[in-house]
Amino acid sequence: MARLAPLIEEQWRTELADWIAGGDRSAYDAAVGVFGRAGMRWAGLPGTAAAQTRWAARLAQIVDGFGAPYSPEFVMSALNRAWSDRHAQKLVEATRAGRLDPAEGTALHAWAWHRDEQDVLLPARLAGIELQNCIRPLIAVARFVAFAAKELHDRPEWRARIAAETAERGSLVSGPLATAFAQEVRRTAPFVPVLPAWALEGIELDGERVPAGGRVVLDVLGTNLDDGSWERAELFDPERFVGIDDYEELAAFVPQGGGATVAGGHRCPGEKLAIVGLAAAVATLSDERVAVLGRGLEVNRRRLPTKPASGGRVRGAGAAADRCPMH
Numbered sequence: 001m002a003r004l005a006p007l008i009e010e011q012w013r014t015e016l017a018d019w020i021a022g023g024d025r026s027a028y029d030a031a032v033g034v035f036g037r038a039g040m041r042w043a044g045l046p047g048t049a050a051a052q053t054r055w056a057a058r059l060a061q062i063v064d065g066f067g068a069p070y071s072p073e074f075v076m077s078a079l080n081r082a083w084s085d086r087h088a089q090k091l092v093e094a095t096r097a098g099r100l101d102p103a104e105g106t107a108l109h110a111w112a113w114h115r116d117e118q119d120v121l122l123p124a125r126l127a128g129i130e131l132q133n134c135i136r137p138l139i140a141v142a143r144f145v146a147f148a149a150k151e152l153h154d155r156p157e158w159r160a161r162i163a164a165e166t167a168e169r170g171s172l173v174s175g176p177l178a179t180a181f182a183q184e185v186r187r188t189a190p191f192v193p194v195l196p197a198w199a200l201e202g203i204e205l206d207g208e209r210v211p212a213g214g215r216v217v218l219d220v221l222g223t224n225l226d227d228g229s230w231e232r233a234e235l236f237d238p239e240r241f242v243g244i245d246d247y248e249e250l251a252a253f254v255p256q257g258g259g260a261t262v263a264g265g266h267r268c269p270g271e272k273l274a275i276v277g278l279a280a281a282v283a284t285l286s287d288e289r290v291a292v293l294g295r296g297l298e299v300n301r302r303r304l305p306t307k308p309a310s311g312g313r314v315r316g317a318g319a320a321a322d323r324c325p326m327h
Ligand code: HEM
Pocket: 133, 134, 135, 137, 138, 139, 140, 141, 192, 195, 255, 256, 257, 265, 266, 267, 268, 269, 270, 271, 273, 274
């Protein structure tokens, strides 16, 4: 967390400057670049910003295509996965051969030198896949950013409050209001609507008997929007998270899995990284020098994974008003 947060701040500032200077990347595309570059540096990977942005786009496409079997996107995601697996394998091999020297504690260092129970280094390909498991999900947070753009567009009063908070704190990272907004986006966005699993042993769940090998599906969105657990559950209201210090205490808040602890339950180990990255995006998109445009914010709920269609169009505030509406 301590190493990633400043990298995320730096990268969001770069995207903000780009929008102010006339750039027209969507919130989603900008976030893919931010999380890709920040995540790759955090993980100890080499490469120019441009090369890291290109790989980040491939990793984002893998997430985009996986839920649509037999579609062109699915084929594309298989090709991008093959390319990425080979690339990550080469990074591991280069580290082992001494051509790369990532700092201790980075993901590249950890996976390149990780030994299994027999004290043997992992096959380079497998180590490369594990390395990607530390960066690709961070890039997937860009989907939440697209939903955040939509919600911010619809709530100018929250944008103003968050902009004031960011100005006062002088940082895009970890503002309490931006974080509350990010949490409400995670609660309501239908990005990961369900999580399926097989029961390893026979269990009883809420009075239902599930035999070993039986199917269990966690209704992520249904739990996050459950009337019995949340007040006015259907309403998007970040206020409900203001002043909540320990979100892990909320049993019905399962956007990235649940359970009491990461080690002992089914909680995503990257949850805090996702929150930091998303809250920084919320602070960036609330800056009064940029505007989120209203077109293309509809969400196709028949697609998985989904997001607002345009990814959230963002423009410099002046340009948004001046420009021809057809562009
Ligand atoms: C984009 C939003 C994300 C969602 C919806 C999400 C969701 C999940 C879920 C549900 C699990 C399974 C937990 C379990 O069954 O035990 C998981 C595991 C995992 N997540 Fe995330 N995650 C996200 C972001 C991240 C981030 C930002 C990282 C790290 C940078 C990350 C790294 C991982 C890893 C490494 C695992 C595997 C843990 C293990 O098998 O021991 N995820 N994630």
